[in-house]
Amino acid sequence: MTASASHRTHGTTPARDRVTVVGGGLAGLTAAVAAAEAGAPVTLYEAHHTLGGRARISDGPYRVHEGPHVFYTGPMWSWLKRRGLIGPTGRVPFADATRLRFLQGGELRRTPPRGLLRLARIPAGGAPVDETYTEWATRTAGPAAAAATANFMGVALFHHDPGSLSAAFVHRRFRRVTGMPPGVRYPLGGFGQVLELMAARARDLGVRIETSARVDELPADRGPVIVATSLAAARGLLGDDSLRWSGGRTVLLDLAVRRDRRDPFVVSDLDRPGWVERFSAVSPLIAPRGESLYQAQFPVGPDEGKAEGLARAERVLGVALPGWRARETWRRTALAQDRSGAVDPPGTTWRDRPAVDRGDGVFLAGDQVAADGLLGEVAFGSGLTAAPLAVGALGAQRRDRGAGARAALDLKFG
Incomplete structure (x- = not known):
């Protein structure tokens, strides 16, 4: 040494x-x-x-x-x-827990697609190791449900194409993040x-x-x-x-905006993997009074760079947070490579x-x-x-x- x-x-x-x-x-x-x-x-x-x-x-x-x-x-x-x-530790206030939104077809929705809910009912061990998630989920619930669920898993995999990974790998983690009662805890x-x-x-x-x-x-x-x-x-x-x-390759955006009661707690992009979450809803001391602190994560492919990920993040914010640009008070960005755990191919x-x-x-x-x-x-x-x-x-x-x-x-x- x-x-x-x-x-x-x-x-x-x-x-x-x-x-x-x-x-x-x-x-x-x-x-x-x-x-x-x-x-x-x-x-x-x-x-x-x-x-x-x-x-x-x-x-x-x-x-x-x-x-x-x-x-x-x-x-x-x-x-x-x-x-x-x-x-x-803290829990999400009830008023914020109801402010989970799904972005699909460019529009915000309050409920996930039915196919996603159908896949969430399949036991954790119900998906094969040697198939891609897209192949298995398409056969099980149809192509639309397979695509939406794979993109939803960007929250836990930090990968630009979760559907290309092992079905067993993705589905076990999908069951973890959608379990009831919710198993998430916030320090x-x-x-x-x-x-x-x-x-x-x-x-x-x-x-x-x-x-x-x-x-x-x-x-x-x-x-x-x-x-x-x-x-x-x-x-x-x-x-x-x-x-x-x-592993995954992801653009991270930490964003503070002046608080607006209309803002969602979470936005999950079901068109492509992406996730935006307001962590100050649970931990108000991580941002100044009157401000909301969001963290966004948008995985990018091998031929994409930081600019592409940030552009996607800003498009989602444009739909989810009305007038966010005028309310922005601080931001920090990063491109994280292999910094969020391994991913397992089929x-x-x-x-x-x-x-x-x-x-x-x-x-x-x-x-x-x-x-x-x-x-x-x-x-x-x-x-x-x-x-x-x-x-x-x-x-x-x-x-x-x-x-x-x-x-x-x-x-x-x-």
């Missing part, structure tokens, strides 16, 4: 007797907390000057980060909640609030966290390492070109993605690793899988060194 002498030891504990975590986002912090809870000494290195990855929250008065501000109930939610790592401070609590928990457990500490290489004399970075960064660090998987599942265990005491965690889940749950799940493997490898290395030392003594004095 390259940075400073402090990277070779943690206090009086050599690096070979510790679990090292590279990356301080959701995957890295999950792995660090889980390994420390198992009793291992842990050091975490983050190249940025603050922790968080894509959940890193911006400074006020507009509090935003890359990607959604929500959780879905499930293993990740339960694990965090048991440890008190979520903080205060009032977004994911940034959760990351701060996770970092505090890690430090309480004795994890040493070093920021502005880029790791450029892995030394020979080291303990287990959990690489909790993007696959692109992991490829460079580990020199392993096989660390590749498909014939593949999450088990076909790059494995967590890379051998030789190296483990992988992150958005595109072999772990199941929706959105950030993949990073969480892979971090939680990597931690006990790394702790076990640390114990094995210590036993091997002990056996070697005893053998050397036997040779010397035997």
